[in-house]
Amino acid sequence: MGKDNGPVDMVQGTLDMLILQALRNDVLHGFAIAQVINQRSSDHIKVETGSLYPALHRIERRGWITAEWGLSESNRRAKYYRITHEGKKQLKVEISRWNQMVAAISAILNPPTEEATFQKVSS
Amino acid sequence: MTISDYLSTYIRLPDSRATSVIKEEIRDELEFHQAMLEESNLRSGLPPDEAKRAAREEFGVFEQVEKKCQSVQLGERRALQRIQAVGVLVFVAGLISMAWWSSNLNRNQNAAVAKLTQTIQDLQSQIVSISDAAAPTLVGVFPKVGATEVDPSLTEIRATFSKPMLDKSWSWCETDKSFPEITGQIHYTEDLKTCILPVRLEPNTEYVLTLNSTSNQNFKDQNGQALTPVELVFKTAGSPLIRANSH
Numbered sequence: 001m002g003k004d005n006g007p008v009d010m011v012q013g014t015l016d017m018l019i020l021q022a023l024r025n026d027v028l029h030g031f032a033i034a035q036v037i038n039q040r041s042s043d044h045i046k047v048e049t050g051s052l053y054p055a056l057h058r059i060e061r062r063g064w065i066t067a068e069w070g071l072s073e074s075n076r077r078a079k080y081y082r083i084t085h086e087g088k089k090q091l092k093v094e095i096s097r098w099n100q101m102v103a104a105i106s107a108i109l110n111p112p113t114e115e116a117t118f119q120k121v122s123s
Numbered sequence: 124m125t126i127s128d129y130l131s132t133y134i135r136l137p138d139s140r141a142t143s144v145i146k147e148e149i150r151d152e153l154e155f156h157q158a159m160l161e162e163s164n165l166r167s168g169l170p171p172d173e174a175k176r177a178a179r180e181e182f183g184v185f186e187q188v189e190k191k192c193q194s195v196q197l198g199e200r201r202a203l204q205r206i207q208a209v210g211v212l213v214f215v216a217g218l219i220s221m222a223w224w225s226s227n228l229n230r231n232q233n234a235a236v237a238k239l240t241q242t243i244q245d246l247q248s249q250i251v252s253i254s255d256a257a258a259p260t261l262v263g264v265f266p267k268v269g270a271t272e273v274d275p276s277l278t279e280i281r282a283t284f285s286k287p288m289l290d291k292s293w294s295w296c297e298t299d300k301s302f303p304e305i306t307g308q309i310h311y312t313e314d315l316k317t318c319i320l321p322v323r324l325e326p327n328t329e330y331v332l333t334l335n336s337t338s339n340q341n342f343k344d345q346n347g348q349a350l351t352p353v354e355l356v357f358k359t360a361g362s363p364l365i366r367a368n369s370h
Binding site for chain 2: 050053
């Protein structure tokens with residue numbers, strides 16, 4: 001799984017976290033959010049529009065982000081999203097959960113060697 | 124998580140904007156995304172037609188994305204509308220059952236009233252039949268029984284009964300005493316309750332006659348029940364007091 005094999009599928013449940021992270025310090029429209037995620041993942045993660053916009057609308061309904069209409073850099077009418085205080089709190093929760101998950105999966109994928117285990121027991 | 128957090132997370136009121144406005148905003152937002160993809164493709168050097176085609180391909184099926192967004196934005200509203208529809212249905216069903224119950228009650232009440240009316244009519248007919256069953260009685264007579272100083276010029280003797288009598292049927296009976304001279308056609312009044320005996324009276328005379336007797340019982344009602352014989356005694360002017368008895 002890597003750049004040569006094309007973009008990876010989004011791990012279920014992580015899109016909300018990525019959107020909140022993209023909006024952590026910026027006010028962005030949907031297209032820009034998708035670009036930010038894509039660029040920061042070095043093109044490994046590509047957010048499909050069929051997932052991005054329902055997720056944006058869902059977390060907006062939850063109050064984690066707010067939206068307002070404005071003009072884009074190309075002078076088009078665009079809907080801009082801004083993270084809320086609740087969204088920032090939720091982002092911390094999501095990141096913490098994610099880190100726990102990564103640590104747990106890493107532990108499974110990289111078990112300690114028998115020698116290391118023996119040494120640990122001997123000491 | 125506080126109660127208000129919980130409520131705000133799981134119990135969200137529907138967007139107060141009109142459905143058409145929400146749908147339009149979703150469409151505008153998705154169209155903007157598609158346009159930005161197209162611009163990006165143009166900047167990459169693709170010819171306009173190819174840039175547009177590639178943008179559409181990259182975007183995916185527009186209607187599907189649009190429908191998903193509508194589902195998120197309008198889902199609660201639709202759920203609420205369904206609840207409202209169910210509520211209205213329940214309300215209408217309640218009204219219908221109340222109307223049915225009420226009409227049933229009215230029907231039952233009408234049936235009860237009809238039954239009572241029938242009962243009353245039955246009772247009335249029984250009373251009438253009891254009344255009919257009773258034998259007629261003499262309720263009035265003129266001259267009065269035992270009267271003295273009756274004007275001899277009186278031309279009618281009248282007997283009034285408790286009920287209509289059989290027309291053209293009577294028994295004015297003689298005794299061994301004086302019986303007045305009959306001067307005309309004996310007849311009943313229109314209601315058949317009074318029988319009139321046209322007479323000529325003599326002064327200073329005591330008259331004794333009976334209405335019905337043991338052998339003559341033609342004073343009878345329309346069911347054939349005879350009057351119990353009654354003696355009528357009176358005296359015309361100048362005569363001594365007479366005695367009156369009824370049997």
